[in-house]
Amino acid sequence: MLQIQMNTACQGPLATNDNVFELCREFLMPQGDFFFKQVKRYDDYLATIAKRPGYQAGDSTKLILPFLKAAGLTNERVAEYSRQHLTLMPKAEEACSFLLSQDFSLFALSAGYCQFAAAVAERLGLAQERLFCTELDLDRYELPENDAKELAQLLEKIAAAPALDLPPNAKTLEDLAPEVQEAIHLLDTIFWDTIPRMDIGRIYQETTTMGGPEKGKALDDSLAQTGLSLENAMYVGDSITDVPTLQKVRAGGGVAVAFNGNRYAVAAAEVIVVADTAWPVALLAAVFRHWGKEGVVELAQSSRPGASRYLVLPEAMIEPIARGLQGSTFNLYHPETSKREDVLRDSEAMRRRLRGAEVAELG
Numbered sequence: 001m002l003q004i005q006m007n008t009a010c011q012g013p014l015a016t017n018d019n020v021f022e023l024c025r026e027f028l029m030p031q032g033d034f035f036f037k038q039v040k041r042y043d044d045y046l047a048t049i050a051k052r053p054g055y056q057a058g059d060s061t062k063l064i065l066p067f068l069k070a071a072g073l074t075n076e077r078v079a080e081y082s083r084q085h086l087t088l089m090p091k092a093e094e095a096c097s098f099l100l101s102q103d104f105s106l107f108a109l110s111a112g113y114c115q116f117a118a119a120v121a122e123r124l125g126l127a128q129e130r131l132f133c134t135e136l137d138l139d140r141y142e143l144p145e146n147d148a149k150e151l152a153q154l155l156e157k158i159a160a161a162p163a164l165d166l167p168p169n170a171k172t173l174e175d176l177a178p179e180v181q182e183a184i185h186l187l188d189t190i191f192w193d194t195i196p197r198m199d200i201g202r203i204y205q206e207t208t209t210m211g212g213p214e215k216g217k218a219l220d221d222s223l224a225q226t227g228l229s230l231e232n233a234m235y236v237g238d239s240i241t242d243v244p245t246l247q248k249v250r251a252g253g254g255v256a257v258a259f260n261g262n263r264y265a266v267a268a269a270e271v272i273v274v275a276d277t278a279w280p281v282a283l284l285a286a287v288f289r290h291w292g293k294e295g296v297v298e299l300a301q302s303s304r305p306g307a308s309r310y311l312v313l314p315e316a317m318i319e320p321i322a323r324g325l326q327g328s329t330f331n332l333y334h335p336e337t338s339k340r341e342d343v344l345r346d347s348e349a350m351r352r353r354l355r356g357a358e359v360a361e362l363g
Contacts, residue, residue: 002292004232006099006285007219007245010110010120010133012238013259013281014096016087018359019116020061023081027071031159033358039063040362041164042187047212047240049170058111058211058241061134063191065207066200068138070151075139079115086119089354091277091324096124098282098320104289106130107222111211111241130225132218134210147198154190161186168263211241216248230254234288234296236273236281238351239362240264255288255296257281260351262360266344271300272333274343274350279324280332286317300334 011017024036043060046052068078099106108126110117110133117133120126143151161183166176173181195201208214223233230252235245238261246268250256258269259281266272273280287295290313313321329350333343352360 002232002289003226003228004234004285004289005105005107005222005226005228006234006236006281007107007109007222008236008259008281009215009238009242010108010117011112012089012261012355013236013278014089014092014108014124015120016089016355016359017085017116018355018362019082019112020064021359021362022085023068023073023078024064026081027073028067028155031156034163035067035155035159036064037358037362038158038161038164038183038187041166042184042191044166044240045164045184049166049172049175056209056212056214057243059209061111061113061209061211062204062207065136065138065203066143066151066195066198067155069141069143069200069203070148070155073138075115075137078113078136078138079118082113082116082119083122086116086123088120088123089278091279091328093124094324095278095282096126098324099285100125102286102317104285105222105226105228107132107218109210109215109218109245110134111209111215111239130222132210132215132221134207136207141200141203143200147200150198151195151200154194157186158190212244215242215245219245219248231293234285237269238262238265243268253293255284255293257284258347260354261347262351263344263348266340266347270335271296272335272338272343272347274331274333274346275329276350276354277324277328277330279321279328280330282324283321286313286321290314297334300332301337302332 021036024032028035039060046055047057107130113136114133117131121131162179164180164183170176230249231254233249233254235249236257236259237246238259243264246256250270256270258265258272260274284296287299331346
């Protein structure tokens with residue numbers, strides 16, 4: 001039996017929320033939802049097209065912070081809202097309880113704020129030392145009234161700008177429509193000139209987003225806790241912020257899993273799960289422990305003769321897993337035996353079904 005550990009993104013595999021989007025929608029009225037979408041698409045542009053030095057996918061979570069401060073949010077208000085509006089992936093509590101009862105080493109990595117990640121960990125019984133997230137301390141910053149008013153005006157400008165439509169094949173700024181280029185220039189000015197000149201602008205330098213390469217560092221820290229190596233690690237992600245970690249685990253001989261992933265996660269993963277409950281992740285972890293990566297890959301390549309033998313697990317494990325999977329939708333894919341277009345269509349459809357169309361379209 002192989003010693004393994006499982007690291008999973010928080011939003012997506014464990015919870016269906018997009019907490020930052022929900023905070024914007026709730027507190028940056030009346031245009032907070034569109035404002036968030038604009039900033040998130042700008043994040044995609046900076047990370048994948050402009051490739052801005054020092055910028056990583058998911059840094060939009062800190063670009064938004066001055067606006068949340070201007071709306072009167074505090075650490076406790078973020079924590080209270082996160083607890084009250086937490087929606088877990090169906091059967092996540094049961095699946096995590098099973099994994100913990102079987103002594104699996106389980107870590108959660110969240111690009112979201114620590115208040116939300118803590119709410120997830122509390123519900124799922126995860127130890128705080130096995131939680132990695134974006135540390136947020138709004139209370140340490142002062143915001144003069146004039147700056148708060150200016151931020152309100154900037155929010156209105158961002159929300160009034162043309163939607164940032166980024167075609168999948170866009171490679172440079174010039175590949176975008178003229179009105180989109182104009183909107184990007186506006187956001188460049190706001191986020192890299194106007195806000196940094198305010199005192200609240202230091203929050204950008206003093207906040208480290210748990211996304212992109214930072215998740216890879218968190219993975220290294222978790223491996224240091226267990227004393228294991230990458231080939232003993234399973235990583236489960238669903239979005240662009242998980243791509244570097246999925247690639248790192250895959251290159252290191254571990255198991256890289258996209259769970260109801262978007263196009264970025266599906267392209268980076270070696271095993272793709274499309275499911276309406278969290279139990280398939282528990283199944284893959286059990287197979288990984290007892291049959292190694294080979295077992296997980298052959299299970300994903302289920303059209304191959306003999307793949308069913310990898311479902312031979314100890315009775316204490318297979319019975320609760322079988323009960324958990326009963327009545328659920330669960331499709332498992334491997335890039336070598338599946339058409340990428342079909343897999344992505346299936347994955348994104350489940351993503352929309354569970355997380356809603358607004359959240360599903362976000363990176």
